[in-house]
Amino acid sequence: xxxxxxxxxxxxxxxxxxxxxxxxxxxxxxxxxxxxxxxxxxxxxxxxxxxxxxxxxxxxxxxxxxxxxxxxxxxxxxxxxxxxxxxxxxxxxxxxxxxxxxxxxxxxxxxxxxxxxxxxxxxxxxxxxxxxxxxxxxxxxxxxxxxxxxxxxxxxxxxxxxxxxxxxxxxxxxxxxxxxxxxxxxxxxxxxxxxxxxxxxxxxxxxxxxxxxxxxxxxxxxxxxxxxxxxxxxxxxxxxxxxxxxxxxxxxxxxxxxxxxxxxxxxxxxxxxxxxxxxxxxxxxxxxxxxxxxxxxxxxxxxxxxxxxxxxxxxxxxxxxxxxxxxxxxxxxxxxxxxxxxxxxxxxxxxxxxxxxxxxxxxxxxxxxxxxxxxxxxxxxxxxxxxxxxxxxxxxxxxxxxxxxxxxxxxxxxxxxxxxxxxxxxxxxxxxxxxxxxxxxxxxxxxxxxxxxxxxxxxxxxxxxxxxxxxxxxxxxxxxxxxxxxxxxxxxxxxxxxxxxxxxxxxxxxxxxxxxxxxxxxxxxxxxxxxxxxxxxxxxxxxxxxxxxxxxxxxxxxxxxxxxxxxxxxxxxxxxxxxxxxxxxxxxxxxxxxxxxxxxxxxxxxxxxxxxxxxxxxxxxxxxxxxxxxxxxxxxxxxxxxxxxxxxxxxxxxxxxxxxxxxxxxxxxxxxxxxxxxxxxxxxxxxxxxxxxxxxxxxxxxxxxxxxxxxxxxxxxxxxxxxxxxxxxxxxxxxxxxxxxxxxxx
Amino acid sequence: xxxxxxxxxxxxxxxxxxxxxxxxxxxxxxxxxxxxxxxxxxxxxxxxxxxxxxxxxxxxxxxxxxxxxxxxxxxxxxxxxxxxxxxxxxxxxxxxxxxxxxxxxxxxxxxxxxxxxxxxxxxxxxxxxxxxxxxxxxxxxxxxxxxxxxxxxxxxxxxxxxxxxxxxxxxxx
Numbered sequence: 001x002x003x004x005x006x007x008x009x010x011x012x013x014x015x016x017x018x019x020x021x022x023x024x025x026x027x028x029x030x031x032x033x034x035x036x037x038x039x040x041x042x043x044x045x046x047x048x049x050x051x052x053x054x055x056x057x058x059x060x061x062x063x064x065x066x067x068x069x070x071x072x073x074x075x076x077x078x079x080x081x082x083x084x085x086x087x088x089x090x091x092x093x094x095x096x097x098x099x100x101x102x103x104x105x106x107x108x109x110x111x112x113x114x115x116x117x118x119x120x121x122x123x124x125x126x127x128x129x130x131x132x133x134x135x136x137x138x139x140x141x142x143x144x145x146x147x148x149x150x151x152x153x154x155x156x157x158x159x160x161x162x163x164x165x166x167x168x169x170x171x172x173x174x175x176x177x178x179x180x181x182x183x184x185x186x187x188x189x190x191x192x193x194x195x196x197x198x199x200x201x202x203x204x205x206x207x208x209x210x211x212x213x214x215x216x217x218x219x220x221x222x223x224x225x226x227x228x229x230x231x232x233x234x235x236x237x238x239x240x241x242x243x244x245x246x247x248x249x250x251x252x253x254x255x256x257x258x259x260x261x262x263x264x265x266x267x268x269x270x271x272x273x274x275x276x277x278x279x280x281x282x283x284x285x286x287x288x289x290x291x292x293x294x295x296x297x298x299x300x301x302x303x304x305x306x307x308x309x310x311x312x313x314x315x316x317x318x319x320x321x322x323x324x325x326x327x328x329x330x331x332x333x334x335x336x337x338x339x340x341x342x343x344x345x346x347x348x349x350x351x352x353x354x355x356x357x358x359x360x361x362x363x364x365x366x367x368x369x370x371x372x373x374x375x376x377x378x379x380x381x382x383x384x385x386x387x388x389x390x391x392x393x394x395x396x397x398x399x400x401x402x403x404x405x406x407x408x409x410x411x412x413x414x415x416x417x418x419x420x421x422x423x424x425x426x427x428x429x430x431x432x433x434x435x436x437x438x439x440x441x442x443x444x445x446x447x448x449x450x451x452x453x454x455x456x457x458x459x460x461x462x463x464x465x466x467x468x469x470x471x472x473x474x475x476x477x478x479x480x481x482x483x484x485x486x487x488x489x490x491x492x493x494x495x496x497x498x499x500x501x502x503x504x505x506x507x508x509x510x511x512x513x514x515x516x517x518x519x520x521x522x523x524x525x526x527x528x529x530x531x532x533x534x535x536x537x538x539x540x541x542x543x544x545x546x547x548x549x550x551x552x553x554x555x556x557x558x559x560x561x562x563x564x565x566x567x568x569x570x571x572x573x574x575x576x577x578x579x580x581x582x583x584x585x586x587x588x589x590x591x592x593x594x595x596x597x598x599x600x601x602x603x604x605x606x607x608x609x610x611x612x613x614x615x616x617x618x619x620x621x622x623x624x625x626x627x628x629x630x631x632x633x634x635x636x637x638x639x640x641x642x643x644x645x646x647x648x649x650x651x652x653x654x655x656x657x658x659x660x661x662x663x664x665x666x667x668x669x670x671x672x673x674x675x676x677x678x679x680x681x682x683x684x685x686x687x688x689x690x691x692x693x694x695x696x697x698x699x700x701x702x703x704x705x706x707x708x709x710x711x712x713x714x715x716x717x718x719x720x721x722x723x724x725x726x727x728x729x730x731x732x733x734x735x736x737x738x739x740x741x742x743x744x745x746x
Numbered sequence: 747x748x749x750x751x752x753x754x755x756x757x758x759x760x761x762x763x764x765x766x767x768x769x770x771x772x773x774x775x776x777x778x779x780x781x782x783x784x785x786x787x788x789x790x791x792x793x794x795x796x797x798x799x800x801x802x803x804x805x806x807x808x809x810x811x812x813x814x815x816x817x818x819x820x821x822x823x824x825x826x827x828x829x830x831x832x833x834x835x836x837x838x839x840x841x842x843x844x845x846x847x848x849x850x851x852x853x854x855x856x857x858x859x860x861x862x863x864x865x866x867x868x869x870x871x872x873x874x875x876x877x878x879x880x881x882x883x884x885x886x887x888x889x890x891x892x893x894x895x896x897x898x899x900x901x902x903x904x905x906x907x908x909x910x911x912x913x914x915x916x917x918x919x
Binding site for chain 2: 005007008010011012013014015016017018019020021023024026177178179180181182231232233234235236266267479480481482634635637638641642643644645646667668669673674675676677679681682
């Protein structure tokens, strides 16, 4: 089962159009919910005025004053209110102030426009530097949402002694997840057996995050809250933390109206108010010996965290740990800060801080190679981490790591040497098209950073059904990545059954245990490993209770399960995460094993730049990675291809344009994601190296492909165009033109 | 005179069309999009809403065999026309060769763009024309997909086109 390209479990329903997404769920008598938001980035809410010509009596209206429990969204830090009340401070331009619902969707929209907010404006912080300068102070004592320091050795004495010290500053922009299904929630709140029952169906990655948020919002015990994950039209992190907000909003309207409420965002609202990738600024300082050996590294890594902490502390943490990248370095100092600004809070997006710091490091290595007069390939080869080396957090590489082999494989596949030689001859010729080839080498930590897995202590299980088939019980959600199929394969492998005898149970908090959020490239490796244990326990229980004898066939197994369920009423077996022996992490010092393991990769890109328009075409792309053992080659390749597409988009086209703290290109017409004509065929190559800690040897895969494309593409741009200030993504045609003009005008 | 001319205008209108082979007669508001009528009134929820501005292609339906973005197409314009949604492709639960190609090639991830892309591919196959690789990519460029990077979608479309060509050679009309 593991290693086979089993067809996607829910593929048939999706191709028939019968898969039920949130807005497809039939809910007679449902009201349409809408959100009234602040349009200024900072101020004090003084009053809410309800305009003329609207039958306000027919509307359900919810303000902060109505909230039955705690008006704070449960998250890493509980600092974000669901709604801002009169007299309270508005901290960003999309802050929710009032919720309204009506049976007529069009009238509801008219009513939203008729509401006027009276706000006493205050000066706002809209960028990283103003926040650092405390101009003005908007959050805590220092505008910092989180600060992390990682230290290894002591870089200070090295700067004066080293043959070369090279500094650089790199920036990355916000990025929209742009799942094709906008955020969507449905809620019913009604008394059941005499107690209030809150139910939310939604497009959400993390049912137990929403569950926790609803408990706190309503002040209810666990049993009175139910969250169901519907079919999900993409997420990429964009439905990780935000659903706690809009899930709460939907439930508040349902509670107040005593009717079902649909809260379906249109694209404009979704783009303007939901989370994005954190913008970043990274300053790097590196010391090298004459021969190119890396001696010291200092990184000042800053994320724009927006108005509330949300997930910024953990995004910052992953970004900081990845800042030293894949290089051996005896002296490292990383200073990472997430700063507050009066902008809608960014949140999770595939890669989770790592793409930002890795973009900086992989651009920097190319620039260092040029300044040192060395080949970018050989500079990296000399400094790669190998087995036995120590990373910035003191983590020792315990696996047989061959980054040079990965790199050589990618460079050979794209024809790096030949293309460089050919372009060196053709680029100086007349004609607007200049070509280049570049690459990046990087890693992605699998699972949560540090002690995250121990804190969550995930539980997952398997259940026998009356027909003798087996159901997977986990709160991990299917967002397109293939969780339904991969979990079934892992359990089928452990039970030695064909995969069609195993399926996943609907993700409903009344039915499945908390296997943790569907994030951090952790589902296959972490939850899959727990499921492997649970499946083996399930089989042992069948054997010990004499329902099953080994060896067995699928038919005898199915008969045994059916009989056990008929006899016992139900048969479930659960497993729980246990920290593998030998893993150590200190949350205070940031020392130890930041991740149980890493996936490793080298991506290479060929670009063609049209100097008449400054448009960049990615002409060829090779993605070579080591992700442990590949559970499902087709699904895994799909993850890489899709991630590469997002990474290229972030590197070249996807720009969030802000004006007074508000995204102004909040439509698909002017926030540009790649189409089928914008991308080349992506060559995906897996080098397998089974990892003992993952199910069947698997490691994490989902986020890795987001990390490498942007630096590979921009490194290729430098090869095509020569030395330009290529220090920022997205390198849109406008930005590239500016950089070219800097050279022209000196 | 003008007042009198305009006096007969009403928001409500009877719409007659064929949807997935069935005659439908329904009273609509002339401001409604075809997407809203199909989803909200006729419960064809396989038609997806992704952007409302004709950009993402998730709401694609076949109108007299031609793919259109139903979110920017007035329902009133569909009067007398034939509409096929994703629900209208498979007969008695049997997938069409295009649908099979999408499943087999792994061209489906989250599935939200899938109905639209499958319908556009169906229109290409039904056209009987041959398409180069670049033409396939261009034909499908009106569908935004955020999961796949398009590779397996293009593979599935090319496979369906190839199989249709072979099938046409074997069974000439």
